[in-house]
Amino acid sequence: MNVSYNWLQDFVDLELPPQELADRLTLAGIAVENVIELGKGIDLVVTGRIEEINPHPNADKLVITIVNTGEEKLQIVTAATNVKEGDVVPVALEGARLAGGLVIKRAKLRGVESRGMMCSGQELGIDQKTMPPDQAHGIMILPPGTPLGRDAKEVLGLNDHILELDLTPNRGDCLSMIGVAREVAALLGRPTRFVEHSFPELKESIQGQVRVDIEDPGLCRRYIARLIKNVRVGRSPLWMQSRLRSAGMRPISNIVDVTNYVMLEMGQPLHAFDYDKLVDHHIIVRSAVDEEKMVSLDDVTRELSRDMLVITDPSGPVAVAGVMGGLSTEVTENTTSILLESAYFNPVSIRRTSKTLGLRSEASLRFEKGIDIGGCLRAVNRAVQLIYDMGAGEVVNGVVDNYISPISEKTIMFRPARATYVLGLDIPKSEASNILSSLQFKVQESGEDLLVTVPSHRVDVSIEEDLIEEIARMHGYDRVPATLPYGSSTQGVKTPEQSFRALIIDTLAGAGLHEVITYSFTNPRVFDLMNLPMDSPLRDAIKIQNPLSEENSVMRTMMLPGLLAVLANNFSRRVQDGAIFELGKVFIPSGIGNTHEERSVLAAAAVGRVGGSWKMPPLELDYYFLKGVLERLFSVLGTDPVSFHRETANPVFHPGRTASIEAGGRKLGVLGELNPDVLERYEFPERVVAFEIYLEELFAVLGRRNVYRSLPKFPGIERDLAVVIKREIPAGDILKIIRNTGGELLDSVSLFDIYTGEQVSEGCQSMAFSLKFQARDRTLTDAEISELTAAIASELSSRFGAELRG
Amino acid sequence: MEEKLRKIGAEASKALAEAGGLEELNDIRVRYLGKKGELTQVLRGMGALSADERPLIGQIANEVRASIEKELASRTIMLKDLAKEQRLKDEGIDVTLPGTPLPRGGKHPLTIVTEEIQEFFLGLGYSIAEGPEIETDYYNFEALNLPKDHPARDMQDTFFITAETLLRTQTSSVQVRTMEKTTPELPVKIIAPGRVYRRDDDATHSPMFNQVEGLAIDRRITFSDLKGTLDLFMREVFGPKTKTRFRPSYFPFTEPSAEVDISCVMCGGKGCRVCSHTGWLEILGSGMVHPRVLEVSGYNSEQVTGFAFGLGVERIAMLKYGIDDLRVLFENDLRFLQQF
């Protein structure tokens, strides 16, 4: 809603600068987003009449005009084509300034002197879309009687400020000048100035000339019709046009302009029908029938359905109620009688209808927020008065007012003690009463409390808390003290899962991975990119009914595509090395009904290498890097022992370089290099490794960890063991045998070297282990250790044919 | 003989003074004091001396030996020091060479901010609640006093999964879920961080973003408690000089409702481009929990009151770190992420 400062002055004395008014309103909950000074920087533009238009001797596209500004006649050369002799136009004089900073100087155009310029609307800062179509790209033409030599800003209502309101949806009442005026008056402690609208009526009565039937009172609680005869359709006066423009509307004709003007002023949308085109002069308000059709004002055939409310005559729909008029009864230049409609339609119905039709109008916007049902008659009378005043028609005596179920006034008991309980602030009953009265609530004392009657325009107020807010906002939120809740103190704690999630993020970040956040929705095409077979359950993703694009149309069932996209994006920006992770959810339909499952997944991906310096080679971000990250994570979290088993059948991953991660009989996830086909589709020139860990499974194997084990009192003893062993034997199996054989006395084992080449037979490798032996109760003897080491070697030999290496 | 001894003493002393290394000192020691050393040789000739001379010469010999030993010791210390000094000098490294590069990772700025928010409220006794991201229409709207066809639904353009399920548009969906579980116990004090979704995608809107919902329900929780809590919070996050401003606003699930502004973090309230020259930045929505929301959650709204607020993590992160483009938060450019 755009509010003209000058227009507002019609209803309340302001006497404070527009910006200050805007600030006051904002702090009272009517947010003013912007204050715009109309005609800013424009100077020395006056009204002038074109007396002559003569051809230019040296140019076909220019003409020489003589313009009378009242004081003098100026020769002005112009290229404009939409002007004729006798037109009154805005004239920028020498030295004038226009919107956009243009300064007008005396000039010679193709050898002919030109002393000024005729202006377009745009040059005066007027929005092009509020100009009549024929003037949108040419000179602005003012009504013929416009006095000459006047300041054009004055004439065009440009000495004004516009307050751009950003209204909350509950304050439909402020979609009108009088609504805003009520707020301002209450804020400033001034009275409002709402006058009675008076006009003479014709002798003939509306009775017998108009019939209105409401078939569904639930959808239309009030319908008022007035009849205007001897209508002369033409232009509306300039002041009205200017005000419409200031609100962002385009003037059309006097009758249409009046309906729009009253809507802006009073918040009541009106509609004018050509009375003579209404069959039988009979209005029937009813629901549409399925597949019923109507051609709307914009000449589009609209298909209606039974949940839409329509205004009809006996021949069919003439308007979609509150949303758009029909072409058949449109007011045209030839119209001589009009029926003016002022009605109250059900907000929900209007909202549905305008949504279904995809038609949002200024009218529907107001109806769907709920208009003032008590103001319908005032509004139609205001329109009639304006039409009468501008000599555009004469009003037939009387009104047809179908007011089917006048709403009983809402009353609310307001308890000052309750306000204190909610606000934490004492507001005396008298102040509460004053505030509510200033907002035009009716207030009656009732013991300690107040019985408050809500005015019909405040459709947003229905419970005591609403009144508490009214009082708090007028009292000033800034005057409410700042305190902390007293009483029962609570301990803020994270659940174990929340703590673990934080620990996971810290650990991975500490291990050199960067956390990323990617969208939870994805493109269904990624399932092809990821090599998933057609029957893969991961393809069964939850679909979004109304996605913004196919690209983000299904909920992700796996995390890796998002991470790969991140790496690919970085690649395209030549950031080619890095390791990333994300902790997020995947969404799995569970098939029955609407339910689904949200699973937390930790995923990581890495490519390239990092570090590397004069001192050490770069760290390869390969399978073993991510495995090391996971091993650290498992150690930090304290999981049950985790093992990695080769997984060959996962289509996403490289069949030879992928492990299933298992612990406590559960599969925690997968770690591996991505399948070359996947890499090719993402156009990665390098190997990429990744893992996905299902948090639910991980949490299930978190051991009862971190019970302190006393430090050993006796020294541990290390011993190396090197064996030559067939290459196809997995290190995991070898380590397992070593641990089992070493038993309790083997404190730890680590593989510190792998060697192939000279002195190692074909198909074999030498593996060197460092074994650390430790007893809790004594220092182990050399003999004991040698015996254990020999036992391990012998077990390796018998299981795998390993040979001890000298 | 005495003369011989004195001469040996003088020679040894000279040799010691001239010796440049520890090895040389050792040679000198062997030469003069060793079993076959000069002093020993001379003393072997003592047998030829008279009984009168012997003690005298013996004494002299001892003096000479003691003097050599003393000088030898002090010279040894000195040369050892010198050698150590030299060794340390030789061991010098270029301390300006770059250190061993350890891989550096990091948390996403949105996580950092979310954690900071969590820590603050944990400290005030709030717990962390969670809810599903695919939510029912009931918890996301209906239960929050937003029936179907409510105009305020336009404030949140929604992604639908079915007619009754949707991607939650606000973490407020966790409010009623939490209260239902807690009722009739009091107090309820939670924050609910998480992803939310709206059908918007432009320079200032992302279809997915992060919110933190806060909810405190108890007997006699007041609007002024809401002010105090958020005031403290803003000063914690944006610094002790931060001022807050509460403006009346509208949310269907709170009444009274307030929009909260903070003094501009860029200009301190003087007015700049970031705050559109108002000196204030809109930061979150809040209010007293609407009685209807309390009632559907099983609380008696006459006895129990509470406040709720919802803040956008992206907005706070952008202000905190001076990020001027929302989209970089979701582009995950490593050069961006490495800055946190």
Ligand SMILES: [Zn+2]
């Ligand atoms: Zn600023």
